[in-house]
Amino acid sequence: MIKHFMKFFVIISIFWQLFSCEKIGTMHDNFPYSVTATSPTEYPTEVHLGFFTDAQNQLICGVPKTGMLQAGWQGDGAKGGQGGSVIPAHIDLTYVAYAEKKFYHLDADLPKEKILEAFRKGYLTQSNEIGEDGKKMMVPAHYDILTVGMAPGGMVVIWLSGNKSRVEICRLQAKETFVDKDKFMPNPDPNETQEEFFALGFKIAIPDSIKAEIEQKGIPFKLWDDYRIRYKYRFVVNAYDDKDKVTGVHNLQYSGEEDFITEISDAEKYREQGIPYNVTVEFTKYFVNIIFDDRETLSVFEELQKKHPGKPIDIVLKPTFMYKEIKVSVKCEQEEIPLTKYKVKSIAGG
Structure with missing residues (x-):
């Protein structure tokens, strides 16, 4: 009887330890983050529709739809109230590239294990506390911003960032698609054609110096991949x-x-x-x-x-x-x- 009781106790103990470890692991892997979107200042884009889903294809959050994106390739862009704490496994994104007069669509899996590893590893950041050596102390921190960058040619890059620290997660390739401008514009002009919509966007969004460069040399599509070398x-x-x-x-x-x-x-x-x-x-x-x-x-x-x-x-x-x-x-x-x-x-x- 005692042996049976001890055996039952051991099984319960092992089960409880496994349950506790799983629970602790789940809590540890809960990393809250905001989602932002950005583009090169000279080649702005604008999100039409975009969202992240988890490994079970459940919606996590949207990609911010905050108007024209001009924060720069090194900037995080506007948050737009979007974010989550579940590791994203998939992204679906449609956006307009004003310099190219095109819409792009991205439907791609994300390297969720790499994202989780980056969250777990974190980085060291400078605090306001002064150490014994007279310098500001470095303390552990976790990334808290996930940024979607859209460059010419349908190039999409995902980064994780924190205070003075930013790491690339992946580089993805969107494909050209068709979106009716009346479904993109909040208050569409029924008399405006698709071509006129693109022409006006190009005129307003693209700096004059870039217009001249595009006319002379075309769009430097390779440049943003050269940055990644x-x-x-x-x-x-x-x-x-x-x-x-x-x-x-x-x-x-x-x-x-x-x-x-x-x-x-x-x-x-x-x-x-x-x-x-x-x-x-x-x-x-x-x-x-x-x-x-x-x-x-x-x-x-x-x-x-x-x-x-x-x-x-x-x-x-x-x-x-x-x-x-x-x-x-x-x-x-x-x-x-x-x-x-x-x-x-x-x-x-x-």
Whole structure:
């Protein structure tokens, strides 16, 4: 009788442990997030209909329908009150691309395991608490924004982002589709044709400089995939004197990914990443913000990789006296090419 009781007790205990683990795991995998949508500033789009579903094909939330999307490829866009806490497994999205005068439709599965892994792993972010070394402490954080980016050619990219941290989840391909403009417009003009709708959208949405570029060279469809090419590089930052030290490097990339590094030993490591969009370097007394020209940087990186295949690259930052100017060059082995089209957005005292 006692043996039977003990056997029953053990079975109940094992069942309870499994149940508890499953429950804890479920709670642990509950990561709330907002959903945003964005497009390159020069090539705006607008969502017609869009939604995420889970592995059981149950609706999670919509893709925000917040008007013309011009937040930029590195921006998160408007949230529009959409979000969830269930890991999305599928996306269905229809949108208009004004520069191309087309509607696109995307119906695709998402790498839900990769999304879950990114949520679980999280990242380190800077807090307001000061550590014993006098620096702001780095604390664990979880991503809380899921962004849908729409670029020319039907390119769709999904990112997860948080404070100074953004990681690409996947790149998807939408297909051209037909949507009656009367079903897209909230107050359609019955006398307006489909062609007139596209022509007006192109006129209003696309900057004049981009219109001229499209007329001369066409839309650079390959550009956003070029942004996603990963190069092995690091920033080599030379403080003007020994009194000033590097305390942080924030790298936002043209690919839309970003990271923030506080440990100098980590900042000196090479990383596989897209070309930089801008970099903010924090010193003990100063901080500087440099915006890179995408075409120039891509060209220099491509040239160096052809000449020095597989070799890592240094982006060298050399401040002048009182940080009045920053000289930037790209170096691979013994070859160093100065950049000329970057902009120093700000140099300020710390």
